[in-house]
Amino acid sequence: MTKFRQKLIDFKSKLQDRHIYSATLIVLAIISAIAIYQYKRSVDYKNLAESNYQRAFFEMSDYINNVDTSLAKVMLSRDPKQLSALSVELFRNAAFAQSSLGQLPLNSVDTENIAKYLTQVGDYTYSLSRKVSSGEYLSDEDRASLKTLADYSTTINTSVQQIESELASGVIHFGDTKKASASANSQSPTFNSEMEKLQAEFSNYPSLIYDGPFSQHMYGREAIFIKDKADVSVAEAEAKLRAFMRLNNDVTITLGSEVAGSIPAYSFDITLPDDDAREISATVTKRGGEVLMVLDNRTSENANLNAEQAEIKAQEFLDSSGIIGMAPTYFEVQNNTVLVNFAYKYEQVTYYPDLIKVRVALDDGGIIGYEAHSYIMNHYQRSLATPILTQEDARAKMSSDLKIDNIKLAVIPDDSGTELLCYEIRGNVADHNYLVYIDALTGAERKILVLIESEDGTLTM
Numbered sequence: 001m002t003k004f005r006q007k008l009i010d011f012k013s014k015l016q017d018r019h020i021y022s023a024t025l026i027v028l029a030i031i032s033a034i035a036i037y038q039y040k041r042s043v044d045y046k047n048l049a050e051s052n053y054q055r056a057f058f059e060m061s062d063y064i065n066n067v068d069t070s071l072a073k074v075m076l077s078r079d080p081k082q083l084s085a086l087s088v089e090l091f092r093n094a095a096f097a098q099s100s101l102g103q104l105p106l107n108s109v110d111t112e113n114i115a116k117y118l119t120q121v122g123d124y125t126y127s128l129s130r131k132v133s134s135g136e137y138l139s140d141e142d143r144a145s146l147k148t149l150a151d152y153s154t155t156i157n158t159s160v161q162q163i164e165s166e167l168a169s170g171v172i173h174f175g176d177t178k179k180a181s182a183s184a185n186s187q188s189p190t191f192n193s194e195m196e197k198l199q200a201e202f203s204n205y206p207s208l209i210y211d212g213p214f215s216q217h218m219y220g221r222e223a224i225f226i227k228d229k230a231d232v233s234v235a236e237a238e239a240k241l242r243a244f245m246r247l248n249n250d251v252t253i254t255l256g257s258e259v260a261g262s263i264p265a266y267s268f269d270i271t272l273p274d275d276d277a278r279e280i281s282a283t284v285t286k287r288g289g290e291v292l293m294v295l296d297n298r299t300s301e302n303a304n305l306n307a308e309q310a311e312i313k314a315q316e317f318l319d320s321s322g323i324i325g326m327a328p329t330y331f332e333v334q335n336n337t338v339l340v341n342f343a344y345k346y347e348q349v350t351y352y353p354d355l356i357k358v359r360v361a362l363d364d365g366g367i368i369g370y371e372a373h374s375y376i377m378n379h380y381q382r383s384l385a386t387p388i389l390t391q392e393d394a395r396a397k398m399s400s401d402l403k404i405d406n407i408k409l410a411v412i413p414d415d416s417g418t419e420l421l422c423y424e425i426r427g428n429v430a431d432h433n434y435l436v437y438i439d440a441l442t443g444a445e446r447k448i449l450v451l452i453e454s455e456d457g458t459l460t461m
Contacts, residue, residue, distance in 0.1 A: 052299075052335060053105055053174040054167065060100035061164045066093040067121055068157040071150045074125055075143075080132040087129040091122030105174055105279070105297055106195060112261040113202035114156065120208055121149055127210050145208050152205060159198045166194065211415060221417075223263050225379040229288030237266045237284040244291045244321055245270075245282070259283055263376060265292050290376055296368035300336035300361035307331050307457075310338035313365040314358035318342065326356055332457035336362045339369070339457075344379060350410040353378040353419060382411070384421055387440035394423035394438040397445070402427040402434065412437055414446065422446055 070090045077083045098118040101111060128142055138146075166172045166189070174191050232240070238253050247253070252271040259265045263285055270280035279297045284290065305313070311328050318326050326342035327350065337359050344354035359369025391407045398404060402425075410424040422437040433451040438444070451458055 050174055052103070056100045056103035057167065058164060060097050060104075061160050063093045063097035063100065064118075064153075064157050064160050067097065067118075068150075068153045071121070071125075071146070071153045075146055075150055080129070083125075083132050084129040087122070087125040090125045094118045094122040104195075105295075106192060111195070111199055113205050114199060117149075117152055117156070117202060117205055121153070124149065124208055124210055145210075148206065148208070152202070155201055156198065159194075159201065163191070163194045163198075167191070221377075223285075223287075223377045225376045226263075226285055226288035226290055229290075231287050232284075232289035234266055237286070237289050238268065240289040241268060241282055241284050241291060245294065256281065258286075263292060263373065285376065290372070291370065292372055292376060294367075294370040296366075298361065298366075298368055300363045300368070303336045303362040305360075305362045305365055307333055307338050310360035310362060310365065311340050313360050314338075314340040314342070314367070317358060317367050318356065323356065330458040333455070337368065338362060344375070346381075348409060349384065349421075350408065350424070351379075351382070352410060352412050382419075384411070385441060387421065387423075389423065389438070389440050389443055391423065393443065394425060394440070397438055397443065398425060398427070398436065399429075401429050402436070403429065409440065410437070412447065420446055426451075 067090060070086050070093065074083065074086050074090070077086060095118075098115050101115060101118070124145065128138060128146075131142075132138065163172070167174075172189050172191050172194060234255055238255075241247075242251070242253065247270070250273045252273075254269050254271070256267040256269045259267050264287070265283040265285050268282045268284065270282060272278055272280070280295070282294045283292045285292050311331060315326070315328060318324075325344050325346055327345040329341045329343050329350070329352075331341065332339045339357055339359045342356045342358065344351040353374060355374035357369070357371040358367060360366070361368050387409065394407060395404060404425060404427040406426045408424050409421065411419050411421055412424075414420050420437075421440045423440055425436045425438065427434055427436070433453060435447075435449040435451060436445065437447040439446050
């Protein structure tokens with residue numbers, strides 16, 4: 001009996017070992033399956049982000065090429081109608097190129113001069129078209145300025161076409177943006193390092209002096225919101241950024257670079273403890289320690305929220321951040337995200353120069369983008385003159401064909417940057433929506449915008 005009992009015990013032991021072994025294999029298999037799934041999702045996200053970045057860059061390349069072609073035509077044009085048509089074409093393509101530039105993962109690359117050039121191209125040629133339409137001729141100085149724009153256009157177009165070729169052939173890609181700061185010492189080029197070279201070519205780009213909203217005096221002026229504030233250290237800027245974004249102490253924040261330009265700032269890279277592949281960059285002003293920009297490369301998988309719900313999330317974020325008095329104006333839906341534009345509103349007056357943009361992911365309502373350049377440049381507590389015109393006076397100046405939906409007071413900048421108190425009149429004619437701005441002090445018609453509205457947002461022209 002003793003031998004039999006021992007064999008039975010040995011058999012049970014072996015059986016138990018096999019069960020443990022089998023259970024261990026099952027657990028390992030589950031862990032492996034989860035790891036493979038997570039890896040595949042990570043790869044899918046990176047591929048989707050890469051695809052979106054390629055689309056934005058290739059679109060920018062096309063727009064810049066169109067700018068170069070149109071400028072070459074403007075150099076030869078003498079006909080007022082032709083010059084006017086070309087200026088509209090230039091303005092549109094330059095604006096679209098600048099929009100595409102803003103969608104690229106340029107975390108630590110200062111592209112202010114490139115963006116400045118693209119802005120001035122359309123605006124300057126438009127100012128010349130107005131000059132010719134009024135019966136004047138282009139001066140030698142005008143022609144010299146056009147040649148400057150054309151020369152820089154050739155430079156940027158050639159460089160962008162080269163970068164496009166390198167992207168298409170796989171020589172460079174959009175990854176490794178955090179390593180961009182080390183690219184200057186590396187033999188292998190990256191997308192950021194190539195864009196840094198392009199930005200360097202614009203380091204001496206001259207400011208053109210002309211009657212437009214982006215002339216030299218506009219770029220040279222001081223940021224009003226922070227002009228009386230004290231400078232902050234890197235540590236103080238990091239603390240303000242951490243508080244603004246509600247980041248725990250386990251989130252790593254490192255200084256990427258110091259940004260020059262109209263608003264000197266510190267550039268930071270943010271690494272989350274559970275997702276080191278996710279890239280978040282932010283800039284904080286050196287003066288005052290105000291958060292200027294946040295860019296999160298996280299891809300929004302799907303749309304669980306609609307635009308109105310995203311707008312509420314963005315409003316809650318601003319309110320909880322202590323940025324009070326901001327009212328949503330327009331929004332744009334793109335790649336399962338919503339970009340909401342906010343303007344400062346005080347005593348029923350909307351101040352359009354004081355603009356903040358917040359991007360919301362539609363999958364979970366998270367804030368993945370923030371930009372306050374216009375707000376920091378322009379915001380202060382104004383003392384406005386009392387309107388001379390009433391709402392009824394402004395209404396009487398409208399065409400009888402315009403069906404008016406709403407009239408309110410708003411502050412807008414004119415072409416020289418001066419702020420104007422106007423009545424903003426929203427209405428429609430034959431299924432077209434318009435915004436008309438009537439000066440509340442003089443009664444002059446200051447601006448007319450066409451609203452192009454769709455489920456993806458509102459554009460103005």
